[in-house]
Amino acid sequence: MGEEELEQEQEQVVNPWEVSAKDGGKIDYDKLIDKFGCQRLDQSLIDRVHRLTGSPPHVFLRRGVFFAHRDFNEILDAYEGGKKFYLYTGRGPSSQSLHLGHLIPFMFTKYLQEAFKVPLVIQLTDDEKCMWKNLSVEESKRLARENARDIIACGFDITRTFIFQDFEYVGGSFYNNMVKVEKCVTYNKVVGIFGFSGEDHIGKVSFPAVQAVPSFPSSFPHLFSGKDDLRCLIPCAIDQGETGKMSASDPNSAIYVTDSAKEIKNKINKHAFSGGQDSLEKHRKYGANLEVDIPIKYLNFFLEDDDELEHIKKEYAAGRVLTGEVKKRLAEVLTELVERHRLARSAVTDEMVDAFMAVRPLPNMFD
Amino acid sequence: MGEEELEQEQEQVVNPWEVSAKDGGKIDYDKLIDKFGCQRLDQSLIDRVHRLTGSPPHVFLRRGVFFAHRDFNEILDAYEGGKKFYLYTGRGPSSQSLHLGHLIPFMFTKYLQEAFKVPLVIQLTDDEKCMWKNLSVEESKRLARENARDIIACGFDITRTFIFQDFEYVGGSFYNNMVKVEKCVTYNKVVGIFGFSGEDHIGKVSFPAVQAVPSFPSSFPHLFSGKDDLRCLIPCAIDQGETGKMSASDPNSAIYVTDSAKEIKNKINKHAFSGGQDSLEKHRKYGANLEVDIPIKYLNFFLEDDDELEHIKKEYAAGRVLTGEVKKRLAEVLTELVERHRLARSAVTDEMVDAFMAVRPLPNMFD
Incomplete structure (x- = not known):
């Protein structure tokens, strides 16, 4: 790590567990875009989304809430050529109820699903929360179902949406892909990205593979069998944790x-x-x-x-x-x-939760 | 690590991938027993097995091939009190055909199954070989089925035996238990046991959990539902790799x-x-x-x-x-x-392999 990088590191921290600016100030999003190898989601791209979908750009696009991307242009090139894609987002179910910051990625994802008419997979990482928050397997599973209710309440289209919780769904092709991803990632690499220590448990060390795998269509044979080259778009937030609070410290x-x-x-x-x-x-x-x-x-x-x-x-x-x-x-x-x-x-019944989480084909997901 | 331990380390190496004595000499089994916290499998224990099962002790017991144990006495105490147990063994399917050394644990396990009349789970770690030998997922799966034929040919009782390959079976309760085990094991711990380096991939780091989990009955709900306190006996070899060869170096x-x-x-x-x-x-x-x-x-x-x-x-x-x-x-x-x-x-047909590997209850496994 060069001196300049080191200095930057000390200025602001953005990782899956912490978002903090230097001296309690504001996050420098331009620096962040550079550091993560992203591009700005600029007006011409927003106009292109508008033109391709015929839907007015979401308020989160218009106002720069979602401000950066990686290869979104390529997804749009393919889409323009008649090739659809799928969306992947998720949530770690650590609490019974969500705050407004948690809703933001789901509100935006719902807009993308409606505008592009594409399928969506939503991963509930009950296994992650069991490991990080030291919840029991049963409690993590219960919270995942509770959170699924909130997600469904955002208005997702059941004919295009598959919600799954890891403790129930991991296995088969999904597990095969986990092993394939694990083979490509060294311990040093995950330490560099996530900052684990030797006293962290091995579940944390290998967990990145569990979250990477839904971005490969072959992880969902009931949805994407024979569509191994389908692209995946992942809407995500860097600081939804902060966004949800009136006061960062409380x-x-x-x-x-x-x-x-x-x-x-x-x-x-x-x-x-x-x-x-x-x-x-x-x-x-x-x-x-x-x-x-x-x-x-x-x-x-x-x-x-x-x-x-x-x-x-x-x-x-x-x-x-x-x-x-x-x-x-x-x-x-x-x-x-x-x-x-x-x-x-x-209005979300147990039966609806079951229906969204059923391992099933979605025959009309691209219509 | 104390100096004495260090010296001992340099004398002989016994881990899952290497068995070597100092200067090419013989393994000191007494030292090994101490180091691994085992007890000698002595004549009184062999006599007890004979008495409890009514079967003559296997040649591998009589001749000290299986020479050490951990808590086998407790299993026998429970068995004497009418409480059965289950057996767990396995194989990493890295080759098309087995050599004689590979057969030894299976021959011994078959004797234990017959003598004690207990169920047996056999794990084929195709995921392990995919990771360690850099085989493709498909090739690892194929080898697992080929090896299953050899294992079935050893004469296991289909009414008491469940064979599974990880790429097909991992999921559900088995995966839930993997996460539970991972939570209990730090990176430093697995490095201490297996000697991984930072350049090893994260699949290797977390793999010990995959092999630990079959020793918990709740990993097999179709077999042991409601029998969470069932004990597990694991016959295993320390040096079957060597045993199979006429010349250690060739x-x-x-x-x-x-x-x-x-x-x-x-x-x-x-x-x-x-x-x-x-x-x-x-x-x-x-x-x-x-x-x-x-x-x-x-x-x-x-x-x-x-x-x-x-x-x-x-x-x-x-x-x-x-x-x-x-x-x-x-x-x-x-x-x-x-x-x-x-x-x-x-004589082992594809249908027999399917039958042994079917996820099913074994209603007569304790009869």
Whole structure:
């Protein structure tokens, strides 16, 4: 590792378990893109998605929430030539209920599935959480099914979606591919990427193969038999853990999909750091600093109306709108989102979970 | 590691891939027993097996081929109290055909199954050979089925025997247990036991869990559901690799179950190191040194008649029997064994392999 790299390492940390900027500041996404060998997801690519799918780009694309990619252009080239692909995302089921940050990759994935009309596999890594969080096998399995309810509630199309939990699904072609991947990855390599120590257990060391394997279509013979060259697109977040919280330092500040309207309002009022000024006079005079304002960050994610968002930002920055008003509007937006999710979740029966997780062909997945 | 241990390490090496004594000498089994925390399998234990099963002890027990154990007494205590156990053994299918050394653990296991009337699981680690020998998944699977034929030809009872290959069977409860075992084993631990380096791939690092798991009855719900406290006895060899060869340094000197009578005779004559003297005169005068004589070692394994063996050893040691005569008798014994095996193997149909490997209950396995 060169000195420059070392310095960069110390500045910000982004790995599967930690996202932290230097001195508690902001993540430098440009540096991150360079370091991970990605490309920027720029306007021309967003326009191309719009043109190819005929669907308006998702708010997460328009506002740069999903900001980088690897080889997305190649997927689109193939798609333009009539070759479809499949989507793969997942979740480690470590808790009973999800917070808003957890929902973001699923909301975006649902948009991609609808826009491109492609199949989707969702991996629930109950084995990972059993190992990392020291949960029992049974408890990890139970949480996976609970989380499947929340995922289904996001509105995925059952004719194109296969949800699986590792403890039930690993085996056969999937296990064959795990071994093939393991053969290609040395211990030194995973230590370089994940930073394991000699006192970490061997389950952690080999786990990367379990998460790599769903990106190969031959891992799902019931879905993709004979389609070994099918490409896979993986929507993923680097910092959904942070996104879900009103205050980075307080895990209780996260808004959960189970929170009541009152809880949401209280969390926003108590924890959401404001970019507004200390006094009404100063606020009217200088306006709010939107760069550090958490309510604005949340509205950027969850308020779909571009015009309204622009209006709020403009008025707030100019000091004509107060923090209290922005927080009130945010509480409305999040309460509506959470209520809608709760309603959808309550409609998800055990039979629906079974149906989404059934090992079955999806004959209409590309229609 | 203390100095004494270090010294011992340098003296002899016994691990899953290498068995070598200091300066090409003999393995010190007493040291090995100490190092691995085993107990000697002494005459009183052999007598107890005889008494409990009513079957005469196998030649491998009588002649100390299987010479050590861990907690075999506890298995026998339980058995005496009416509690049965199950047997677990296995093979890494790295070659099309087996040599005589490979057969030894299976011959002994068959005796144990018959004597104790207990079920047996046989693991074919095609995944291991795919990783270690860099075979393709398909070729490893094919070899596993070929080896299953040889194993079935040893005469196992299909009503008590379940043979499985990892690439087909890993999953479900078996995989759940793999994760549980992995959680208990650190990287440092496996490096201490197996000597991996950082450039070894992560499949090797986590593989010990795959081989540990069959010793837990819950890994086989179709066999042992509700019998989570069933004990497991694992017959295994420390040096079957060596045992199979006439000359430790020449892998071609192994006698394969596919060899013809002529090949067997030639291999014995050409490779089997003799403890006899250089000249007839000296041999008649000093006799043979049985300690280093390979034909005698082989007769000790495979000539079942105790009286005949004792007679040959006595006469040979006294110089009244010549090396050529001993080798001739050995060729007869091995040819008969190999012919019998070949006949049995040719009777093993694809359907029989399927039947032994079917994931099924064994309702009469303890009868």
